[in-house]
Amino acid sequence: MSSSTASPDNRIDDVDRAILAALQHDATRPYAELGKAVGLSAGAAHERVRKLRERGVVRATTIDVDAAALGKPVLSFVTLDAADWMGGSDTAEALAAIPEIEEAHIVAGSGTVLLKVRTASTQELQSVLKRLYAVDTVATTHTTVVLETLFTRPVAIADRTGSGGH
Amino acid sequence: MSSSTASPDNRIDDVDRAILAALQHDATRPYAELGKAVGLSAGAAHERVRKLRERGVVRATTIDVDAAALGKPVLSFVTLDAADWMGGSDTAEALAAIPEIEEAHIVAGSGTVLLKVRTASTQELQSVLKRLYAVDTVATTHTTVVLETLFTRPVAIADRTGSGGH
DNA sequence: GCTGAAATTTTCGTCCT
DNA sequence: AGGACGAAAATTTCAGC
Numbered sequence: 487m488s489s490s491t492a493s494p495d496n497r498i499d500d501v502d503r504a505i506l507a508a509l510q511h512d513a514t515r516p517y518a519e520l521g522k523a524v525g526l527s528a529g530a531a532h533e534r535v536r537k538l539r540e541r542g543v544v545r546a547t548t549i550d551v552d553a554a555a556l557g558k559p560v561l562s563f564v565t566l567d568a569a570d571w572m573g574g575s576d577t578a579e580a581l582a583a584i585p586e587i588e589e590a591h592i593v594a595g596s597g598t599v600l601l602k603v604r605t606a607s608t609q610e611l612q613s614v615l616k617r618l619y620a621v622d623t624v625a626t627t628h629t630t631v632v633l634e635t636l637f638t639r640p641v642a643i644a645d646r647t648g649s650g651g652h
Numbered sequence: 653m654s655s656s657t658a659s660p661d662n663r664i665d666d667v668d669r670a671i672l673a674a675l676q677h678d679a680t681r682p683y684a685e686l687g688k689a690v691g692l693s694a695g696a697a698h699e700r701v702r703k704l705r706e707r708g709v710v711r712a713t714t715i716d717v718d719a720a721a722l723g724k725p726v727l728s729f730v731t732l733d734a735a736d737w738m739g740g741s742d743t744a745e746a747l748a749a750i751p752e753i754e755e756a757h758i759v760a761g762s763g764t765v766l767l768k769v770r771t772a773s774t775q776e777l778q779s780v781l782k783r784l785y786a787v788d789t790v791a792t793t794h795t796t797v798v799l800e801t802l803f804t805r806p807v808a809i810a811d812r813t814g815s816g817g818h
Numbered sequence: 819g820c821t822g823a824a825a826t827t828t829t830c831g832t833c834c835t
Numbered sequence: 836a837g838g839a840c841g842a843a844a845a846t847t848t849c850a851g852c
Contacts, residue, residue: 636756
C-alpha cells in the first residue's frame with residue numbers, strides 16, 4: 487500500500503542467483519543445506535526463497551518427467567502458416583486443447599506459429615497435424631522430427647563476475 | 653544387484669500418472685495431501701514417488717524460473733547446417749559450453765541441429781551466433797526470434813480412459 | 819499399502835547487526 | 836532492512852501389521 491516506490495526491491499543479487507541455480511538443480515534439499523551452500527542460515531535462505539516465489543521469479547516447483555518413460559518418445563517441431571490468427575485471439579486456447587503440444591510460440595508477423603510437439607509415435611504426430619488443420623484457417627504446416635536430443639537444461643543464471651560481456 | 657529380472661515393474665499405472673500430474677503442477681505439497689488427492693495414504697504416496705524417482709521416471713525436482721525476471725527476455729530458435737558433425741561427436745560439448753543454449757536437438761541426417769536460445773537482447777543473440785560460427789564447420793544458420801510465447805507446459809500425462817485413441 | 823511413532827524439517831517469533 | 840537463533844508445528848520417514 488505504499489506510494490513512493492513502484493518496485494521496492496525487484497533486484498536479484500548474487501545470493502538470489504546462487505539460490506536459484508541450486509534449486510534448479512535440486513529443489514528437494516532442506517533449507518539448512520541450501521543456506522550453507524550460499525552462505526546463509528536456514529531461516530534466511532527460506533525467507534529469500536519465499537520472496538523469490540512472491541515476486542514471481544520462481545514460478546513453480548515441479549518435477550522433470552522422462553517423456554520416453556511415459557511413452558512419448560517422438561519429439562517434433564511444427565511450424566504453422568495460417569491466414570489471420572492474430573485477430574481471432576482464441577488461438578492459444580485452440581492449441582492448448584491439443585495435449586500433445588508442449589509449447590506454442592508466435593514467431594513472425596501475422597500467421598506463423600512454432601509448436602513443440604511430443605507424441606507416442608509418428609502416427610500420433612499425424613493425428614496432431616490433422617487436428618491442427620481442423621483448428622482454423624491453417625494454410626501450410628512444416629514438421630521437423632527430432633532424431634536425437636543432445637541436451638536440455640534450465641534457463642542459465644548469469645553470474646555477475648563483471649567479465650560477462652558480449 | 654539382482655539378476656533374475658531386468659525390469660521388475662516398469663509399468664506406470666493410473667495412480668502413478670495421477671501422482672506425476674499432481675507433482676508437475678506443484679511439487680511442494682506434502683505427501684499426505686498428495687496421497688489424499690490420488691486415494692493413497694501419505695506413506696504409500698511417498699513410496700510411489702520414491703520408486704518413480706528410482707526408476708528414472710522422475711528425473712529431478714526443480715523450480716520453474718521466469719526468464720524475463722532474470723533478464724533474458726529474448727527467445728529464439730536457431731537452425732544450424734554444418735558439414736560433418738556426427739563424426740566429431742564432441743559437438744554436444746561445444747554447444748553446451750554456450751550457456752545461452754537451452755536445448756540442442758539433431759533434426760536431420762548429418763548436419764542439421766535445432767537450438768533453443770535465450771538471451772538478454774538481440775545483441776547478445778548475435779554474440780551467440782558468432783560463437784556458433786567459431787565452434788566448427790558451420791555452413792549456415794537460420795534464426796527465428798519468438799515474438800510471443802502463447803504457452804509452455806510439461807509433458808502431457810495420458811490417462812488410460814480407453815477412449816484416448818488417435 | 820496402511821497405521822503410528824520417531825527424526826527431521828519447515829516455519830515463526832524475537833533479537834541482533 | 837535483512838539475517839541469526841531458538842522453539843513450536845508440520846512433515847518426512849521408518850517401524851510393524
